[in-house]
Amino acid sequence: MSDPDLDVIEVPIEGELDLHTFAPTDVKDLVAEYVEAAAGRGLDEIRVIHGKGTGALRRLVHGVLERHPLVVAFRLCDEQEGGWGATKVTLRPPRTKS
Numbered sequence: 001m002s003d004p005d006l007d008v009i010e011v012p013i014e015g016e017l018d019l020h021t022f023a024p025t026d027v028k029d030l031v032a033e034y035v036e037a038a039a040g041r042g043l044d045e046i047r048v049i050h051g052k053g054t055g056a057l058r059r060l061v062h063g064v065l066e067r068h069p070l071v072v073a074f075r076l077c078d079e080q081e082g083g084w085g086a087t088k089v090t091l092r093p094p095r096t097k098s
Contacts, residue, residue, distance in 0.1 A: 013037045018049040024057060031064045039070045039091045047077065052085040065089060 017034045019027055031048060038046045048065075050057040065074045070091050077086040 013041050013043070015043055015045065016047045016049065019057060019061070020049065020051060024060070027057065027060055028064055031061055032068060035065070035068050035070050035089070035091065036094070039094050042093070044091055044093075046089045046091065047081065047086050048089060049082060049086045052083075058084075058087070061087060070094060 013034070015038065017031070019030070022030060034048075035046070048061055050061050062074065065071045065087070072090040072092050074087050074089040076084045077088050081088060
């Protein structure tokens with residue numbers, strides 16, 4: 001029997017991160033790692049789906065985005081993009097090592 005704490009979940013880097021299936025304790029690292037992976041793949045924009053709920057998860061996501069060096073800007077999505085249950089993030093490309 002496998003230990004669920006040791007299971008690794010592969011998240012495809014396709015421009016959208018849906019946090020509904022993740023534990024809140026995993027979100028900080030997951031969002032930061034997803035931003036880095038997306039920027040590394042050349043994506044200039046991603047959407048993070050955090051849900052509406054109480055707003056706690058949204059605040060946690062926005063806190064990570066505010067401090068991340070690869071995030072240029074972020075905003076709540078408009079109604080066509082998922083409304084205030086999702087955040088649109090603009091990324092800068094990662095620096096290349098010389």
